[in-house]
Amino acid sequence: MNLLDILTKEVIAVPLASCDKISAIRELVQLLKKSGQVSDEDQVYDAVMIREAKGSTGLEKGNAVPHARTTAVKKIAAAIGIAPNGIEFDSMDGKPAKLIFLIIAPPDQSGTHVALLSEIAHLTQYQGLIEELAAARSADKVLSILQGEE
Amino acid sequence: MSEIVRRILVYIDGTEHAMVAAHYAVCLAKTLGAHLSALFVVNTQALGALVKSRIFLEDEEMEYRTDLRADAERYLRHVHSIGKAKNVPIDLINISGSVSVEIKKCIKEKNIDLLIIVELSKIQSRRDQFYDETERAMCSVPCSVLIVKDGDRVYPIYDHLD
Numbered sequence: 001m002n003l004l005d006i007l008t009k010e011v012i013a014v015p016l017a018s019c020d021k022i023s024a025i026r027e028l029v030q031l032l033k034k035s036g037q038v039s040d041e042d043q044v045y046d047a048v049m050i051r052e053a054k055g056s057t058g059l060e061k062g063n064a065v066p067h068a069r070t071t072a073v074k075k076i077a078a079a080i081g082i083a084p085n086g087i088e089f090d091s092m093d094g095k096p097a098k099l100i101f102l103i104i105a106p107p108d109q110s111g112t113h114v115a116l117l118s119e120i121a122h123l124t125q126y127q128g129l130i131e132e133l134a135a136a137r138s139a140d141k142v143l144s145i146l147q148g149e150e
Numbered sequence: 151m152s153e154i155v156r157r158i159l160v161y162i163d164g165t166e167h168a169m170v171a172a173h174y175a176v177c178l179a180k181t182l183g184a185h186l187s188a189l190f191v192v193n194t195q196a197l198g199a200l201v202k203s204r205i206f207l208e209d210e211e212m213e214y215r216t217d218l219r220a221d222a223e224r225y226l227r228h229v230h231s232i233g234k235a236k237n238v239p240i241d242l243i244n245i246s247g248s249v250s251v252e253i254k255k256c257i258k259e260k261n262i263d264l265l266i267i268v269e270l271s272k273i274q275s276r277r278d279q280f281y282d283e284t285e286r287a288m289c290s291v292p293c294s295v296l297i298v299k300d301g302d303r304v305y306p307i308y309d310h311l312d
Contacts, residue, residue: 001165002282055207065205092204110217111164111193118196121203 001112003078003119004146009139010035011079016100018081021058021089025049025066028079028102035077037104043072044104058091062098062134063124067117069107076105076112082136098134152182159262161253162190162225163284164218170301171268172229173308176238178266178296180311187241188229189256190222193283195248219244236311249283250290257291265295 011031018024025048033041047068051057058064079102086096101120105113124130129145136142160175162168172188179186197215200206206214226242233240241260245252257265270285288295298304 051210054209055204057205059204067205107217110214111221114193114196114200114214114218117200117205118193121199121205124203 001076001115003116003123004143006076006078006116007080007143007146008035009143011037011077012139012142013079013081014136014139014142016081016083016087018083019087021052021087021097022049024081024083024087024097024100025052025102028066028081028100029104031079032073032077032102032104037075037077038072039074040072044068044070047072048102048104056090056092058089058097059124060091060093060095061124061127061130062086062091062095063130064089064091064097064100065103065117065120065124066100067103067105067113069105069110069113071107073104073106076103076109076116078103078116080133080142082134082142084134099130152184155182155184155264157185157187157260157262158182158264158266159187159189159253159257159260160229160266161268161284161287162188162229163249163268164190164221164225165268167268167301168225169228169232170304171266171298172232173301174296174298174304175266176233176236176240177304177307177311178264179233180236180238184264185241186233186238187243187256187260187262188226189243189245189253190226191249191252192218192222192244192246193249194246195251219246232308236308250287253284253287254291257293263293265291265293267295267297269297269299 018027032038047070057066081100089097
C-alpha cells in the first residue's frame with residue numbers, strides 16, 4: 001500500500017481554513033469523518049492530540065505529520081492539508097507548517113502504518129516536491145503532483 | 151524432489167495479501183517436493199528512520215517495535231498452520247532489520263532458488279519505483295522470483311491439495 005492508494009481529493013484541504021495547529025488537525029479529522037473513514041471524530045482527534053502532547057510532529061522545512069492509532073478507523077486513513085501561509089506547529093526548526101499529513105491507523109495494522117509513515121518521511125526529502133505541493137491551489141493538483149505527472 | 155526448485159522462500163510482509171503468497175508457496179512446495187521457508191522481517195530500519203526524521207518518538211518506536219514483533223509471531227504461526235494442514239513443514243524465520251537486505255541474506259544463507267513474494271503495490275508515481283522495499287529485494291536477489299496474485303484462484307488450489 002502507498003499514500004496514493006488511500007488519498008482522494010475529498011480528504012485534501014487546499015487551502016486549510018484553519019490558522020492554528022489545533023483547528024487544522026480538527027479540520028483534517030473532519031474531512032476523514034465526512035469521507036466515511038472515521039466512526040468517531042472525537043476519538044480520532046483525541047488520539048492525535050495525545051500524541052502531539054508527547055512531542056510535536058512538526059518536522060523541518062514546513063512539514064508536519066500528525067498521526068495516531070485508534071479503533072475509530074477500520075483501515076488506515078490519510079488526509080492532507082495545505083497552508084500556503086504556514087501554521088505554527090511547534091516544528092523542529094521553528095518554521096510554520098505548510099504541508100500537513102494526517103495519518104490514522106487501526107491498532108492492529110502497525111506494519112502498514114510504519115510503511116506509510118516511512119513513505120511520507122521519504123517524500124519530505126524531496127524539497128522541490130514539497131514546495132510544489134505547498135503552492136498547489138487545488139486537491140486535483142496535489143494528487144497530480146504526488147503522481148509525478150507535473 | 152524437483153531439480154528445478156529445491157528450496158523456496160516465501161516473504162511474509164505483514165499484510166493479508168501475504169497469506170495468499172503463503173498458500174501458494176505451500177501448494178508449490180508440496181507439488182515439487184521442495185523445502186519451504188517463510189521469512190518475516192520486522193522493519194527496524196524503517197522504525198529507526200522514523201525516529202531520525204522525528205516522526206516517531208523513541209517511546210513510540212519501542213511500542214511499534216513490540217507490536218511488529220507480535221505481528222511477526224502471529225503471521226508466522228498462521229503460516230505454520232497453513233503448511234501443517236497440508237503436511238508441508240515450514241522453516242519459520244523471524245528477523246529484524248532492513249527488508250531487502252534480510253531477504254537477500256536469507257536467500258544466500260539457505261541457498262534458496264525461488265523467492266515467492268506477494269503482489270507488489272501498484273506503481274502510482276515515478277517515485278514509487280525507487281521506494282518499495284519488496285521490489286528492491288526482487289530486483290537484487292540472485293534467484294528467480296515468483297509474484298503471487300489472484301487469491302480467488304489460489305485458495306481453491308490450496309483447498310484441493312491432498
